[in-house]
Amino acid sequence: MAILDCAIIGGGPAGLTAGLYTTRGGLQNVTMFEKGLPGGQITSSSEIENYPGVTGEITGMDLMQPWPEQCMKFGLKHDMIEVTRVSKEGDIFKIHKADGNVEEARSVIVATGSSPRRAGFAGEDEYYGRGVSTCATCDGFFYKGKEVAVIGGGDTALEEALYLAKICSKVTLIHRRDSFRAAPNTVKRVENTQNIELILNATPAEVYGDAMGVTGLKVDKGGEIIDIAVPGVFIFVGNDINNQVLIQEDGSTLCEFNKQGQVVVDLKMKTSTPGLFAAGDMRLDAPKQVVSAAGDGAVAALSAIAYVDELLNS
Ligand code: FAD
Numbered sequence: 006m007a008i009l010d011c012a013i014i015g016g017g018p019a020g021l022t023a024g025l026y027t028t029r030g031g032l033q034n035v036t037m038f039e040k041g042l043p044g045g046q047i048t049s050s051s052e053i054e055n056y057p058g059v060t061g062e063i064t065g066m067d068l069m070q071p072w073p074e075q076c077m078k079f080g081l082k083h084d085m086i087e088v089t090r091v092s093k094e095g096d097i098f099k100i101h102k103a104d105g106n107v108e109e110a111r112s113v114i115v116a117t118g119s120s121p122r123r124a125g126f127a128g129e130d131e132y133y134g135r136g137v138s139t140c141a142t143c144d145g146f147f148y149k150g151k152e153v154a155v156i157g158g159g160d161t162a163l164e165e166a167l168y169l170a171k172i173c174s175k176v177t178l179i180h181r182r183d184s185f186r187a188a189p190n191t192v193k194r195v196e197n198t199q200n201i202e203l204i205l206n207a208t209p210a211e212v213y214g215d216a217m218g219v220t221g222l223k224v225d226k227g228g229e230i231i232d233i234a235v236p237g238v239f240i241f242v243g244n245d246i247n248n249q250v251l252i253q254e255d256g257s258t259l260c261e262f263n264k265q266g267q268v269v270v271d272l273k274m275k276t277s278t279p280g281l282f283a284a285g286d287m288r289l290d291a292p293k294q295v296v297s298a299a300g301d302g303a304v305a306a307l308s309a310i311a312y313v314d315e316l317l318n319s
Pocket residue numbers: 014015016017018019020038039040041042043044045046047048049050052053054055056086087088089116117118119134139140142143144247250284285286287292293294295296298
């Protein structure tokens with residue numbers, strides 16, 4: 006099998022844009038390894054209204070539907086398989102696939118995204134995308150002037166509660182302890198925000214609703230059940246970066262990660278390993294938006310083109 010100029014791992018907005026720019030930019034033999042249908046996590050969203058230039062009601066699935074076709078037109082190949090690991094021997098990367106086969110590549114763009122953690126209470130999965138959300142920037146506006154609940158006590162939960170408090174009439178912040186993990190200054194800002202109410206030492210018991218979506222949340226506070234009538238429940242209980250493909254057999258990592266497992270990159274999406282680029286939700290300080298993931302994919306592709314060019318001509 007011929008050596009790929011570039012292997013792209015993941016077919017969300019970052020991976021697909023990387024596919025478009027690498028193929029259109031002249032790299033030969035580029036394959037995107039995506040374990041499912043291309044499109045990424047946004048395809049699970051019922052509505053997206055912050056992708057520039059796309060107006061009107063559109064689902065995540067509708068937004069992403071034309072992206073693969075556009076890339077394939079310029080020669081991107083899609084291998085629908087899970088990658089288990091990426092390793093490097095000399096200048097050549099090895100792409101280990103779930104079927105046991107291994108492909109070789111001169112450069113790799115890893116764009117495997119991230120997964121918001123679920124809190125694990127009744128109704129959470131059933132109403133996910135229909136009132137239960139893990140993204141305030143994405144979904145907060147749908148609750149303009151309405152009351153919402155936020156679950157979590159870390160920096161993300163408190164910062165997102167502050168963001169939502171500017172849009173919504175009231176935010177009820179539910180945290181399982183009586184002290185927060187978030188930075189003291191952020192805690193102070195939350196405590197000083199009039200339309201944020203705190204329910205502490207409490208865990209969500211059940212989110213419920215009807216065919217239209219969420220109508221309320223039951224919270225367990227030391228055995229007492231508190232019923233909150235809200236159409237939106239935002240969960241911020243941590244995030245898992247999908248960085249497993251970069252972990253080697255001996256437990257070392259193919260490139261540098263930070264404490265949260267995010268892949269450390271520079272402004273050109275270069276990792277600490279030459280020829281390896283990271284893009285989208287998995288990279289350091291990602292804003293976790295479709296538009297920024299796509300932007301990262303383009304930057305990573307331009308960097309991969311320059312890297313391969315230098316490798317082949319040096
Ligand atoms: P992802 O979209 O996560 O794509 C990663 C891809 O890699 C996936 O398709 C996955 O199957 C694949 N993959 C992972 N591991 C492997 C492997 N080992 N082998 C092969 N393939 C693999 N953003 C907005 O801008 N606006 C919104 O309104 C919005 N709403 C959202 C609503 C919901 C419910 C969710 C969950 C997210 C929302 N987001 C929104 C965030 C947005 O979806 C992400 O920021 C964006 O999809 C990140 O793109 P990505 O390409 O980095 O990763």
